[in-house]
Amino acid sequence: xxxxxxxxxxxxxxxxxxxxxxxxxxxxxxxxxxxxxxxxxxxxxxxxxxxxxxxxxxxxxxxxxxxxxxxx
Amino acid sequence: xxxxxxxxxxxxxxxxxxxxxxxxxxxxxxxxxxxxxxxxxxxxxxxxxxxxxxxxxxxxxxxxxxxxxxxxxxxxxxxxxxxxxxxxxxxxxxxxxxxxxxxxxxxxxxxxxxxxxxxxxxxxxxxxxxxxxxxxxxxxxxxxxxxxxxxxxxxxxxxxxxxxxxxxxxxxxxxxxxxxxxxxxxxxxxxxxxxxxxxxxxxxxxxxxxxxxxxxxxxxxxxxxxxxxxxxxxxxxxxxxxxxxxxxxxxxxxxxxxxxxxxxxxxxxxxxxxxxxxxxxxxxxxxxxxxxxxxxxxxxxxxxxxxxxxxxxxxxxxxxxxxxxxxxxxxxxxxxxxxxxxxxxxxxxxxxxxxxxxxxxxxxxxxxxxxxxxxxxxxxxxxxxxxxxxxxxxxxxxxxxxxxxxxxx
Numbered sequence: 001x002x003x004x005x006x007x008x009x010x011x012x013x014x015x016x017x018x019x020x021x022x023x024x025x026x027x028x029x030x031x032x033x034x035x036x037x038x039x040x041x042x043x044x045x046x047x048x049x050x051x052x053x054x055x056x057x058x059x060x061x062x063x064x065x066x067x068x069x070x071x072x
Numbered sequence: 073x074x075x076x077x078x079x080x081x082x083x084x085x086x087x088x089x090x091x092x093x094x095x096x097x098x099x100x101x102x103x104x105x106x107x108x109x110x111x112x113x114x115x116x117x118x119x120x121x122x123x124x125x126x127x128x129x130x131x132x133x134x135x136x137x138x139x140x141x142x143x144x145x146x147x148x149x150x151x152x153x154x155x156x157x158x159x160x161x162x163x164x165x166x167x168x169x170x171x172x173x174x175x176x177x178x179x180x181x182x183x184x185x186x187x188x189x190x191x192x193x194x195x196x197x198x199x200x201x202x203x204x205x206x207x208x209x210x211x212x213x214x215x216x217x218x219x220x221x222x223x224x225x226x227x228x229x230x231x232x233x234x235x236x237x238x239x240x241x242x243x244x245x246x247x248x249x250x251x252x253x254x255x256x257x258x259x260x261x262x263x264x265x266x267x268x269x270x271x272x273x274x275x276x277x278x279x280x281x282x283x284x285x286x287x288x289x290x291x292x293x294x295x296x297x298x299x300x301x302x303x304x305x306x307x308x309x310x311x312x313x314x315x316x317x318x319x320x321x322x323x324x325x326x327x328x329x330x331x332x333x334x335x336x337x338x339x340x341x342x343x344x345x346x347x348x349x350x351x352x353x354x355x356x357x358x359x360x361x362x363x364x365x366x367x368x369x370x371x372x373x374x375x376x377x378x379x380x381x382x383x384x385x386x387x388x389x390x391x392x393x394x395x396x397x398x399x400x401x402x403x404x405x406x407x408x409x410x411x412x413x414x415x416x417x418x419x420x421x422x423x424x425x426x427x428x429x430x431x432x433x434x435x436x437x438x439x440x441x442x443x444x445x446x447x448x449x450x451x452x453x454x455x456x457x458x459x460x461x462x463x464x465x466x467x468x469x470x471x472x473x474x475x476x477x478x479x480x481x
Contacts, residue, residue, distance in 0.1 A: 018332060025112045028113070028320060
């Protein structure tokens with residue numbers, strides 16, 4: 001399991017105001033497969049959000065696509 | 073051939089209709105944001121409704137506008153409205169019984185997409201593909217369901233021109249059932265609580281007719297590019313998107329889609345209202361009447377009530393909280409024409425717009441003449457300030473008498 005909260009914090013610093021919603025929209029089918037119904041509100045409220053490695057990798061890929069920068 | 077002044081503004085319902093289609097303005101911030109939101113959901117076949125929605129509205133509109141016209145006159149009419157409404161320029165002279173391969177270098181969609189988001193990996197002017205499919209169908213008496221419409225090159229992708237191919241073949245866009253006629257909700261309106269409302273409204277009544285395409289078919293105004301949309305075309309994009317997201321993910325899909333649609337409305341409200349409220353027209357005709365921040369919002373409502381979006385008013389207004397209404401708002405009327413009643417409010421663009429307006433007036437220095445014009449400025453503002461929240465509480469398509477939305481800190 002990997003924590004996506006640091007990635008999402010990075011996304012918020014560099015992306016549009018609604019970047020979390022855009023990321024969620026991009027990966028929605030995979031979120032559902034993993035039984036996750038995240039919202040931007042619960043992203044804000046959570047200190048950690050643990051996801052499976054495969055989902056983590058996908059979220060990193062889509063976030064980088066949306067922001068146009070590599071996540072470091 | 074086409075003259076916008078031939079179509080009177082319905083002052084009673086704050087509504088404008090051309091060739092049987094309700095017409096409303098949007099800005100490029102809204103349109104590109106909306107389209108990008110839809111395209112983000114790569115797992116739905118959105119091109120079918122991105123093209124189909126335009127084809128449907130234009131088929132209906134052009135059928136009315138071209139009644140009794142010859143083939144050449146009909147082509148001129150279609151070219152004229154495309155330009156007048158701010159979509160760019162098209163030349164239909166090469167269109168014939170078999171369709172057309174049309175190129176253009178003037179496209180609202182391609183230009184503004186690249187302005188806002190940079191280069192695209194795929195063509196972005198779905199509207200024009202739909203427009204051309206409808207024009208072909210009307211002018212050469214074809215059925216939409218037998219037409220194929222696609223864009224093969226796009227300036228937003230770095231190509232020199234946009235190319236659209238329209239021909240008979242397996243239809244690649246959605247076809248919709250006939251719409252119902254418009255049904256206004258004729259109830260007493262709670263007027264804007266402001267002594268200068270009528271002065272401002274009268275000053276801007278008819279001004280919409282000056283907002284027409286320039287020599288390259290674009291409408292630069294208030295620091296944005298405006299486009300005069302067929303209301304049902306643009307609203308169907310929202311509704312079909314939400315319907316498809318509901319099929320993918322139920323209520324979760326609907327909720328997320330709604331958040332993103334509202335953000336598109338927010339951006340529109342922010343940039344377009346900001347542009348209006350820092351324009352020379354505002355400075356001359358409106359600012360002398362403004363004493364408080366609440367006056368700014370009431371004046372803006374008085375002005376936009378001349379634009380065809382419905383009648384905007386506020387029943388509660390302060391920095392902490394506002395409750396806005398819109399009587400005969402364009403989104404609910406559209407939904408009812410095309411789908412009937414709704415289980416949930418569908419006025420995301422209106423509600424986002426009101427939210428952007430509150431942020432603009434109370435959380436920026438706009439009233440002191442400082443406007444945020446850049447994308448980065450907008451993002452920085454959204455990150456740094458506590459944002460307003462939005463709760464859509466009533467909608468005409470839900471059975472209520474008006475749209476109502478709460479915007480609060």
